[in-house]
Amino acid sequence: MFRLFYTPGWFNGYDLLFEGIVLIIALLIAAYSWRVYRINKENKYAYFSLAFILVSLSLIFKMFTNGILYSFPIRETVATVLAPATGAHLRYADLFYRAGFFIQMASMLGAWLLIFLISQKPRDRLNKYFELSQIGLFVYLVLLISVVSNFEYVVFYLTSAVLLSLIVLNYYKNYLNTNNNKNAFSVLVAFIFVLFAYLCFAFVSLNSSLYVIGEVLLLLGFLLLLCTYRKVIRKK
Amino acid sequence: MSSRRSRLELVFDVLLAIQNKGGVIKPTHLMYKSNLSHKLLNSYLEELIQKELVVIEEEPVKKKRRPSKVVKITEKGLSFLAEFRRMREFTDAFGL
Numbered sequence: 001m002f003r004l005f006y007t008p009g010w011f012n013g014y015d016l017l018f019e020g021i022v023l024i025i026a027l028l029i030a031a032y033s034w035r036v037y038r039i040n041k042e043n044k045y046a047y048f049s050l051a052f053i054l055v056s057l058s059l060i061f062k063m064f065t066n067g068i069l070y071s072f073p074i075r076e077t078v079a080t081v082l083a084p085a086t087g088a089h090l091r092y093a094d095l096f097y098r099a100g101f102f103i104q105m106a107s108m109l110g111a112w113l114l115i116f117l118i119s120q121k122p123r124d125r126l127n128k129y130f131e132l133s134q135i136g137l138f139v140y141l142v143l144l145i146s147v148v149s150n151f152e153y154v155v156f157y158l159t160s161a162v163l164l165s166l167i168v169l170n171y172y173k174n175y176l177n178t179n180n181n182k183n184a185f186s187v188l189v190a191f192i193f194v195l196f197a198y199l200c201f202a203f204v205s206l207n208s209s210l211y212v213i214g215e216v217l218l219l220l221g222f223l224l225l226l227c228t229y230r231k232v233i234r235k236k
Numbered sequence: 237m238s239s240r241r242s243r244l245e246l247v248f249d250v251l252l253a254i255q256n257k258g259g260v261i262k263p264t265h266l267m268y269k270s271n272l273s274h275k276l277l278n279s280y281l282e283e284l285i286q287k288e289l290v291v292i293e294e295e296p297v298k299k300k301r302r303p304s305k306v307v308k309i310t311e312k313g314l315s316f317l318a319e320f321r322r323m324r325e326f327t328d329a330f331g332l
Contacts, residue, residue: 119331170331178328181329183328184329233322235318
């Protein structure tokens, strides 16, 4: 059966729980950003919302494919259900997993890219045609990387790490521009956690426990985003 | 030089000026505090009254026969101010 990489057996299931929490946080942020967009009709809020929806989509697909891989009875049931589509003896089962991994990677890369574009300043450069041409080029690259990553998973994690480094840099600039705003600092630290999580995932082939560290860092990063979100919405 | 204020920011400035004066302000003072022309302020006030964010009330004035008009912020206006502050904090925090 096709798998991206092997994770520590004892951790199977816990990662799904961690990702479930991250998924809820991402949806909360997406919903609030969408609400802000509906009030002031500025595109950047809609893009930000879309970015976190893409993060959620990626996590849903990751949880789905990993969940099936971890759980043998479910896997067998799914195999039976999919048998007519995948052919006798599930000769094309790999295709199902590859499709799952592809959507997971494409949507996550798309999300990081959108967050990077939104956090770029000055805003004036994001005029209509500049925006469209950049998005077009990046969509092509995201799809290309996602296809290649199905064979070499490290390409996906390294590309994500590069994008996250640029996002961290933009958030550092934002922190300085907002006169050392505490919430801006929390968001900066949160993305640093996410960056280190992806660096751990990139080198998981060296030691499978890096996957556990990566998942913990990812959860910590998103919990910090949740704290910031709560502080923001509780402001009077 | 600071950039032009958006429509939403102008509404926020008008409501903030009223809140800073204890929730009630004279239209002339509001014009100076929110840095708007008479014509523009009137158009914004019309919209704010329509959306029930502010109300115009008449207040008796000593030494004058006719009562003067004052602009008063409503509960809805106060909650809009709080919502706008949250939006601005979200924008700053997430670098939008």
